[in-house]
Amino acid sequence: MxxxxxxxxxxxxxxxxxxxxxxxxxxxxxxxxxxxxxxxxxxxxxxxxxxxxxxxxxxxxxxxxxxxxxxxxxxxxxxxxxxxxxxxxxxxxxxxxxxxxxxxxxxxxxxxxxxxxxxxxxxxxxxxxxxxxxxxxxxxxxxxxxxxxxxxxxxxxxxxxxxxxxxxxxxxxxxxxxxxxxxxxxxxxxxxxxxxxxxxxxxxxxxxxxxxxxxxxxxxxxxxxxxxxTDVDHDGFGLFGAEIDRQPFDAARFPFALDVPGDGIDQDGLAGDFTALPAAHDYRAPPLPAQPRHLILVVLESTRAGLLNARVNGRWVAPNLRALAAEGSYVREAYSHVGFTTESLKSLFTGTLAPAGPHPSLFRDLKAAGYRVAVFSGQPEGFGDIDATVGERASSDVYVDASTLKDERATAFAA
Incomplete structure (x- = not known):
């Protein structure tokens, strides 16, 4: 002034x-x-x-x-x-x-x-x-x-x-x-x-x-x-932000929406209505055998595919993982749809891109099939609603995560 x-x-x-x-x-x-x-x-x-x-x-x-x-x-x-x-x-x-x-x-x-x-x-x-x-x-x-x-x-x-x-x-x-x-x-x-x-x-x-x-x-x-x-149709997009909702009064049409094939409507506003080709194979899950084998699922935080072929001073970084891959198999071209651990785990355990709320999951299905389920995690599975979505604690016969071992932590951390 x-x-x-x-x-x-x-x-x-x-x-x-x-x-x-x-x-x-x-x-x-x-x-x-x-x-x-x-x-x-x-x-x-x-x-x-x-x-x-x-x-x-x-x-x-x-x-x-x-x-x-x-x-x-x-x-x-x-x-x-x-x-x-x-x-x-x-x-x-x-x-x-x-x-x-x-x-x-x-x-x-x-x-x-x-x-x-x-x-x-x-x-x-x-x-x-x-x-x-x-x-x-x-x-x-x-x-x-x-x-x-x-x-x-x-x-x-x-x-x-x-x-x-x-x-x-x-x-x-x-x-x-x-x-x-x-x-x-x-x-x-x-x-x-x-x-x-x-x-x-x-x-x-x-x-x-x-x-x-x-x-x-x-x-x-x-x-x-x-x-x-400005999100009047409550589809998560309005007139501000990275993407504009060009159909502000239609909750079924917004950026990144799932485009329903062959319905004549372009839900995501990208390249017109999606046309799906018939599936080349039947991808229905086979029934479990009478005596199913043990299943162990190990999740390694921030481990990428390049780790298998990584060397330091001429020595393999992950020789045990290489041995597992040699005895079994591994996927060379593997990609993650999201960079967040919480969302990645929920997708891994449910087979769904973005599960919300209690959802059918590997834990619930294995428990229903008669498996004895045990969960051992170094992080609190309640963080990011992982447990609430996939039902780890409710489906487990043995359950141990970071929230159950607070007295054994090395530091008094806020989490």
Missing amino acids: PSTMRANLPKGRRLEWTALLVAFVATWPIELVLAERKYGFLRGGFGQSHALAGPTEIGGFLIATALAQAVLLGLLYLVLRQLIRTPKRQEERLLAFLFLGIGIANLALAAKLELLSYFSDAVSFQLLRNLGGGSLVDAALFGLSESALYAVSLVGAVALFLALRWWLRRRAGTRAVPDATPAVGWRGWGLLLVTTILAVFAADRVRDVRLAAHRMNAYAPLSEGLKQL
């Missing part, structure tokens, strides 16, 4: 503007610097495949993320104005605004950096939610191992806020009541909201801008919220 305009404003309104500007400067630029340092989406560099190219992409990113931050701060500002309307308590209200606006933003930023340092610097909140089987809370419980430090910091911040509020209340009785006119009227906030919505829509249409902007804490929930609001 120019100095001449600021000088012409009443003192109370200057305080309002000052609080808004301080909150913005203490949040958005700090997050921008830290995000750029971590991801390098502005300067590019080794390993960064989605760096912003040219002034148009950089400008669009800066405008969209700055507006998103301003909208969230403005929402908090308006809520507090409605809760604390007494002009005499203006300074107390603005203190609460600064404490909540700056504190929540920076606490969320610190928690996010802690989570990313645990899971991977390359993931986002969306990926964390996928890792947790759709639950961001589950993912957070696994990553926030420094919760005591956050608790101490929070207690200290609350104590400082209460002390400042007590001091302001004491001095308020001896001072004249300032003019607590809002910094921006409803029309101004409405114009900001509309401009931000348009900026987010435009940013989401450019892949590199969208990926960079979703690294910012204010932009990501705003974009996701707009996506949910």
Whole structure:
């Protein structure tokens, strides 16, 4: 705000503007610097495949993320104005605004950096939610191992806020009541909201801008919220995000939908209606013999096909696996449909691409066929709803996972 305009404003309104500007400067630029340092989406560099190219992409990113931050701060500002309307308590209200606006933003930023340092610097909140089987809370419980430090910091911040509020209340009785006119009227906030919505829509249409902007804490929930609001047919897609729902009132037609062959409808909007060829073989599962053989299924975390032929200093990395492959068989061309352990396990155990809720599974089928089932896992199978989907615990005669051996852990971990 120019100095001449600021000088012409009443003192109370200057305080309002000052609080808004301080909150913005203490949040958005700090997050921008830290995000750029971590991801390098502005300067590019080794390993960064989605760096912003040219002034148009950089400008669009800066405008969209700055507006998103301003909208969230403005929402908090308006809520507090409605809760604390007494002009005499203006300074107390603005203190609460600064404490909540700056504190929540920076606490969320610190928690996010802690989570990313645990899971991977390359993931986002969306990926964390996928890792947790759709639950961001589950993912957070696994990553926030420094919760005591956050608790101490929070207690200290609350104590400082209460002390400042007590001091302001004491001095308020001896001072004249300032003019607590809002910094921006409803029309101004409405114009900001509309401009931000348009900026987010435009940013989401450019892949590199969208990926960079979703690294910012204010932009990501705003974009996701707009996506949910415009998803009128509840098929998971709206007018915002990576893919637009071009059939917003038809829940059966959306990006990546399963295209029903030969029904004359292009469910996924890709290359017209799918035409299926007849199956060359009968793929029905054969019945189990009267005396079925033992079945042992071993899942190795993050093990790829190249491991079988990998050498270090001339020695095989996995000689035992090579021996198993030589005596039996192995699939040379093997691919995973998803990069998350939780979803991969659910697909492996059910034979379904994306099972939801309790589902027919290998465990349930083997138990029904008379097998004695035992599960031994180094991870908690409740994470990501694996157990709830495939029924490991309910189908097992012997069940041991990380959640049943908490007392034997080497470290006191939040999970």
